[in-house]
Amino acid sequence: MSSTDSRYLAELRRQTMRTLRGVIGPTTDVAILDAPNQRNVGDSMIWAGELAYIRKLGMRVRYVADSRGFNARDLRAAMPEGVVLLHGGGNFGDLWPTHQLHRERVVSELREYRIVLLPQSVYFRSREAASRANLALGAHPNFTALLRDRESIARAQIDIPSVSVDFCFDMALGFEPRTPTHPSTGRVVVVARRDHEGISGLAEIPGDWLGEADLVRTDWGPIAGIAGLRWKVDRALVKIDTKLVGWRRGRLRLRAIHRISERAIHDINALNIANALRLYEGSDFVIVDRLHAHVLAGLLGIDHIALDNSYRKVGSVYDEYSGRLTTARYATDINSARQMANELMAR
Structure with a gap:
């Protein structure tokens, strides 16, 4: 990574720390x-960034749960006092309803806690869903949603006007990955969405899209080998805890199982990141239409080309701050991305 980018990221992190201190308050x-x-x-990069900021703020994580493993009574037992943080990302709205319904449940069940939604993008297609979210989140006496781009803040003013919002840079920028140790091999990595947010066309490019270039196409693919087996075991442990979360007998045993589940969640995210770092290792440059595939390339100092998703989740963050990284380029369509890629190969 260039010294210019290192200084820029250091300033973003300092500003993020100030924002988090202000909104979370003097809790431990x-x-x-x-x-x-x-x-x-x-999500794993955001998670890593969240944990890094929490450590720097001198705070302790007393309870962790995914959207299905949360139990209000267990949280109260593990943390009688403190602040509840909701994981950041790009699922505030109705495109990913499981996560939105979860946070609406959390604010209804934990009214005595300060709750902070870590930086998210906002997008609602349905007025009904937006109104429900506005009613639920706005009714909490101490809830703040941190949003990671100005376009999301503008949408929030229309869709959820009763909710307190503030700006904060994306949490993944607090993640500091190990830098690549292998020289470039000429390989070009393509990370392309294959879900309902993907509109760039990057997922459909043929293997010879860049001629003779060694093109590796994926969408954060599965983890191979022993690490992949470990990932599956971790997932199974989390699912066991989820199934037991409503069972109120044998509470000591239940808490012990939940602690195992928390460790498994940490391991799942560490394995995801390690797999992505292996994917990027030795690449000449990368082409992506996922926001954090772009962010990861920037954090590693790898040249890359970013395209957008269905509602400018990439473009809005890119335009405001992540696009200032010197390795970043933004393509408005698949043809301009190909032209940029050919220019990079011709250097």
């Missing part, structure tokens, strides 16, 4: 809910 204990436990490396 926090809980993190909606913790990621799937293959999305972007």
Whole structure:
């Protein structure tokens, strides 16, 4: 990474620390809910950044649960006082309803806690869903939603006007990955969405899209080998805890199982990140339409080209701050991305 980018990231992190101190307040204990436990490396990078900021703020994580493993009584037992943090990302709205319904449940069940939604993008397609979210979140006496781009803040003013919001840089920028140790091999990595947010066309490019270039195409693919087996075991442990979360007999045993589940969640995210770092290792440059595939390339100092998702989640963050990284380029369509890629190969 260039010294210019290092200084820029250091300033973003300082500003983020100031924002978090202001909105979380003088607590020492926090809980993190909606913790990621799937293959999305972007969520794992956000998670890593969240934990890094929490450590720097001198706070202790007393309780962790994903959207299905949360139990209000267990949280109160583990953290009688403190602040509840909801995991950041790009699922504030109705495109990913499981996460939105979870946070609406959390604010209804934990009215005595200060609750902070860590930086998110906001997008509602349905007026009904937006109104429900506005009613639920706005009714909490001490809830703040941190939003990671000005377009989301503008949407929030329309869709959830009763909710207190503030700006904060994306949490993944607090993640400091190890720098690449292998020289470039000429390989070009393509990370392309294959879900309902993907509109760039990057997922459909053929293997010879860049001629003779060694093109590796993926969408944060599965983890191979022993690490992949470990990932599956971790997922199974989290699922066992989820099934037992409503069972109120044998509470000591239940808490012990939940502690195992919390460790498994940490391991799942560490394995995701390690797999992404292996994918990027030795690449000449990368082409992506996932926000955090772009962020990871920037953090590693790798040249890259970013395209957008269905509602400018990438573009809005890129335009405001992540696009200032010297390795970043933004393509408005697949043809301009190909032209930029050819220019990078011709250097």
